[in-house]
Amino acid sequence: METTAKTYDFKRVLVWELPVRFTHWINALSIFVLAVTGFIIADPPAIMSQAEASDLYWFGTVRAIHFITAYVFLLSTIVRIYWAFKGNYYANWRRFFPFDKRAWENIKHVLKIDVLLRNEEKEVLKNISVGHNYLASLSYLALFVLIIIQIFTGFGLYAATSGWWLPQLFAWVPEFLGGDMPTRQIHHIATWLFILFTLIHVYLVMYHDWLEGRGETSAMVSGYKFVRKERFESDEQI
Amino acid sequence: MGKLVKTNRETYYESIIRHGYNRRDFMKFAAFISAYMGLEHSMIGQVAKSLETKYRLPIIWEHYQECTCCSESFIRSDHPIVADIILENISLDYTETLMAASGHQAEAAKHDTMEKHYGNYILCVEGSVPMGADGVYCTIAGRTALDHLKEAAAGAKAIIAWGSCACNGCVQGAKPNPTDATPIHKIIKDKPIVQMPGCPPIGEAMAALIVHYVTFGRLPELDRSGRPKAFYGKRVHDTCYRRPYFDAGLFAETFDDDNAKEGYCLYKVGCKGPSTYNACGSMRWNNGVSFPIQSGHGCIGCSEANFWDNGPFYERQTNIPGFSIEGTADTVGKVAAGAVATGITAHAIAANIAKRKELKDRYKRGIVNEEKLEKNN
Numbered sequence: 001m002e003t004t005a006k007t008y009d010f011k012r013v014l015v016w017e018l019p020v021r022f023t024h025w026i027n028a029l030s031i032f033v034l035a036v037t038g039f040i041i042a043d044p045p046a047i048m049s050q051a052e053a054s055d056l057y058w059f060g061t062v063r064a065i066h067f068i069t070a071y072v073f074l075l076s077t078i079v080r081i082y083w084a085f086k087g088n089y090y091a092n093w094r095r096f097f098p099f100d101k102r103a104w105e106n107i108k109h110v111l112k113i114d115v116l117l118r119n120e121e122k123e124v125l126k127n128i129s130v131g132h133n134y135l136a137s138l139s140y141l142a143l144f145v146l147i148i149i150q151i152f153t154g155f156g157l158y159a160a161t162s163g164w165w166l167p168q169l170f171a172w173v174p175e176f177l178g179g180d181m182p183t184r185q186i187h188h189i190a191t192w193l194f195i196l197f198t199l200i201h202v203y204l205v206m207y208h209d210w211l212e213g214r215g216e217t218s219a220m221v222s223g224y225k226f227v228r229k230e231r232f233e234s235d236e237q238i
Numbered sequence: 239m240g241k242l243v244k245t246n247r248e249t250y251y252e253s254i255i256r257h258g259y260n261r262r263d264f265m266k267f268a269a270f271i272s273a274y275m276g277l278e279h280s281m282i283g284q285v286a287k288s289l290e291t292k293y294r295l296p297i298i299w300e301h302y303q304e305c306t307c308c309s310e311s312f313i314r315s316d317h318p319i320v321a322d323i324i325l326e327n328i329s330l331d332y333t334e335t336l337m338a339a340s341g342h343q344a345e346a347a348k349h350d351t352m353e354k355h356y357g358n359y360i361l362c363v364e365g366s367v368p369m370g371a372d373g374v375y376c377t378i379a380g381r382t383a384l385d386h387l388k389e390a391a392a393g394a395k396a397i398i399a400w401g402s403c404a405c406n407g408c409v410q411g412a413k414p415n416p417t418d419a420t421p422i423h424k425i426i427k428d429k430p431i432v433q434m435p436g437c438p439p440i441g442e443a444m445a446a447l448i449v450h451y452v453t454f455g456r457l458p459e460l461d462r463s464g465r466p467k468a469f470y471g472k473r474v475h476d477t478c479y480r481r482p483y484f485d486a487g488l489f490a491e492t493f494d495d496d497n498a499k500e501g502y503c504l505y506k507v508g509c510k511g512p513s514t515y516n517a518c519g520s521m522r523w524n525n526g527v528s529f530p531i532q533s534g535h536g537c538i539g540c541s542e543a544n545f546w547d548n549g550p551f552y553e554r555q556t557n558i559p560g561f562s563i564e565g566t567a568d569t570v571g572k573v574a575a576g577a578v579a580t581g582i583t584a585h586a587i588a589a590n591i592a593k594r595k596e597l598k599d600r601y602k603r604g605i606v607n608e609e610k611l612e613k614n615n
Contacts, residue, residue, distance in 0.1 A: 007603045043554060043568075044506065046491050059487030117585075117592035160473055160515075175462045180473075180513030181539065181548040185567065192571030196578050203582045211593055213600055 010226040015090050015131050016219055023080040024220055030073040031194055037066040038191055070154055077147055090131030096141045098134035110135040114207070128231050136204065139197070146193055153177070153187040250452065251290040264289070274446045274521065275458070276468040288453040295452060296351055296359040298390055302383040303376050303410050303419055304365030308401035312441030314524055345379050352393050360451070361394035361429075362444075363387065363422050366403040366411055370418035387425060396430045396457060397422060399464075400444065402540060405435040412546035423464065432457055433464040437540035440521050443469040463543075465515070474511035474537050477519030480504070498534065508552040509536030516541040 016024070040062050049056060084093035098107060110133045112118050120127075132140065155166075156173025157180060174183040209216035214226045248256070254264050268286040277285070301309075351359065365383070368375035373382030391397060399422040402408035411419040423431050434443060447466060450458045458466045475481065483489070483503040490498035490507055498504075505512070511519075514537050518529040530537055536552070539545040553566075590597070 007606055044487055044489060046489070046506075047487055048497075049488065053482045053486040053488055056486035056488065060485035062487075117588055119592065119596070161476075172462060178544060179542045179548065180515075181510065181542060181545075184513060185549075188567045189571075192567060192574065195571065195575055199575065199578050199582065203586070207586070207589060211589065211596065213604075 009229040010214070011229055011232065012224045013130060013227050014088075014223050015225045016223045017083075017087055017091060018223065019079060019083045020087060020091050021220055021223055023076045023083070026072065026076040027080075030069045030076065031198070033069045034066060034073060035191055035194060037062050037069070038188075041066060042188060067158060070151075070158070074151055074155070077151065095131060096137050096144065098137050098141075103134040103137075106134040107138065114204075125228070125231050125233075128228060130225060130227055130231075139201070143197055146190055146197070150187065150190050150194070153183050153190070156183055157187065247293045249290060249292060250294055253294060254289075271442075271446050271449050274442050274468075275450055285449060285453050289449065292452050295448065296355040297362055297448075298348060298351055298359055298394075299362045299364065300386060300390055301378075302363065302365030302367050302387070302403070303417065304401065304403045304408075306364070307438040308364045308403075308436075311436075311438035312444050315441030315445065341379075348390075352390065356393040358395050359393065360396055360398060360448070361390050362398045362400050363404045364400045366407045366419040366421055367425055368410075368417035369420045369425075370416070375417040384425070387422070391426045391429055394429055396432065396451075397426060398432045398434060398444070398447065399423065400434050401439055402435045402437045402545070405433045406543040408437055409546055412544070430457060431464055432460065432466060434469075435465065435541040435543070436516060437545075439541065440469065440517060440523070442521055443517065469517045469521075470515045470541070472515065472517070472520075474514045474516050474519050474531070477517070478511050478531055479519065480531060493534070504531060504534075504536040506554060507536055508550060508554060510539030510542070510545070510548075510551075511537040514539040514542050 041059075044059055044062075047058070083091050084096075089095070098104070106127070106129070109127050110129075113120060113127075114133075115135075152170055152173050155170035156177075159167040159171035159173075160180075162168070174180045177183045177186065205216055208214075215222070215224060219225045251264060254267075255261075265282075265286060268289065269282050272279075272282045272285050275285075299309075365376075367373070367383045367387055369384065373384045376383040378386060399405045403410070403419070404422045406421050407415065407419040410417060411421070423433070432447065434447070443466070446468070447458065450466075450468075458468055461467050461470060475484070478484075480501065480503045483501070484505055488497065488500075488502040489505055490502045492498065493507060498507075503509070509531065511531060518537070519531070522529045522532070538551045539548065542548065
């Protein structure tokens with residue numbers, strides 16, 4: 001096939017607004033800090049020291065960083081939830097509930113083309129996703145559930161050490177889950193699920209960027225993605 | 239301990255004096271128990287006055303599936319009056335371990351107390367109730383524990399679930415729970431129940447609970463799981479004298495290393511203090527001599543529900559149900575992360591092969607544009 005003559009025209013689309021990008025990176029950073037400090041808290045390294053305990057406080061500091069970052073993460077989550085009602089089409093909460101016919105069609109398409117790596121016989125323009133594809137949005141829904149679990153178990157464990165009303169809102173969680181020990185366990189397992197999510201998430205971003213060349217990676221910095229001109233004439237919006 | 243059935247009522251003070259204590263002992267006790275109850279200094283007078291003027295509460299003490307360590311605990315409590323305040327009363331009425339009577343006599347004494355004080359007595363329950371096989375795993379005087387509990391609970395003003403067995407089933411309620419050991423609050427729904435978990439719980443806490451009830455005429459403030467906040471409001475970790483080592487990041491790695499000898503924190507050898515709500519760190523045991531952590535052994539979390547099932551006593555990590563014995567969260571996590579990384583690599587390679595034409599075409603188009611620009615320049 002002779003393709004050299006025909007090249008494509010692209011249009012620049014603002015997909016991720018500033019609050020979406022901002023909360024994305026705050027979340028990424030806080031999840032990283034929380035996971036690292038969390039693993040240290042779960043199994044502190046054996047640091048031998050001749051210093052008196054009164055001169056040392058490193059474990060207290062690690063825990064303080066974990067707790068402060070937890071508040072940052074909570075705030076960022078709240079901002080993102082607010083933006084799910086206030087933001088543009090691609091930030092809206094409806095994009096994360098892919099439970100209508102069109103979404104299922106798109107999920108089937110993504111499964112076939114991007115997961116099972118089949119090739120399209122004929123390019124269907126409406127299949128070009130502008131924001132998330134709906135399989136990805138399903139994974140963000142799962143991530144959201146995971147975030148909620150982590151916030152509830154984390155602040156539930158933290159409540160006992162705080163007199164403030166905000167952590168106290170979560171004081172019922174350990175009781176509900178059968179004690180601090182099972183709560184801690186769930187918190188720990190959920191951390192691993194975040195790590196698994198991150199691995200897959202980062203890979204898929206690079207996969208799409210590599211195969212589609214539409215600025216998938218840089219979109220979370222600039223906010224823009226590039227969409228074929230012909231896609232705008234397609235009547236269905238994905 | 240002479241009479242089986244007490245007929246003349248007396249106040250706590252009268253009973254204490256009758257036992258040969260003087261007023262000074264009594265006032266010391268009032269000060270001591272007020273401190274345990276978490277009351278302010280100025281309240282001691284009110285406590286003393288109540289003990290002087292109020293009649294002793296009739297208590298029925300029932301034993302079901304348990305090991306009697308709870309009874310042993312308060313017998314060994316800090317101040318002799320602590321034991322007397324409860325013991326004197328119940329030994330006259332009904333408690334299998336300590337009463338003088340036996341057989342029909344004992345049952346008769348119990349029924350007498352229940353009838354005479356119907357609606358007014360405090361029921362202390364030590365032990366869980368086996369519900370399996372129609373309750374035959376625990377029968378007393380030819381009747382099942384469930385029978386006894388329902389009968390005794392009917393006329394009780396309040397119930398104290400004394401010890402982990404009564405609160406959550408403890409060891410016999412651990413998996414697979416062959417007798418279907420059931421805690422009291424899952425059987426009796428229509429009475430106020432105070433949960434005092436622990437294996438055993440602290441005797442002083444029981445005495446303080448009774449004194450609180452006598453002084454204020456109501457149960458102390460309870461938390462969500464029905465435990466008195468005064469004794470179960472803080473974690474063992476929060477009152478532990480080794481806590482500074484925790485914050486300093488100084489941990490015993492094994493029980494026989496130098497760090498253990500230095501008295502460092504036992505967190506890494508499985509201490510459950512950070513997830514256990516109890517007053518061991520402040521009230522301590524055996525006349526205030528020590529508590530497990532002070533004696534060099536981590537807390538096993540005996541006052542937490544299902545502590546037998548919540549993982550090993552000597553490790554931080556707990557096992558994931560459904561995985562092997564060694565299947566801790568971290569090993570499962572590492573294996574899963576490895577599997578995902580392998581899958582990603584395989585997918586990346588497969589994608590480059592399957593989509594080679596698409597990639598090639600895009601590359602060509604890119605080159606075309608590049609050449610165009612080069613020409614224009």
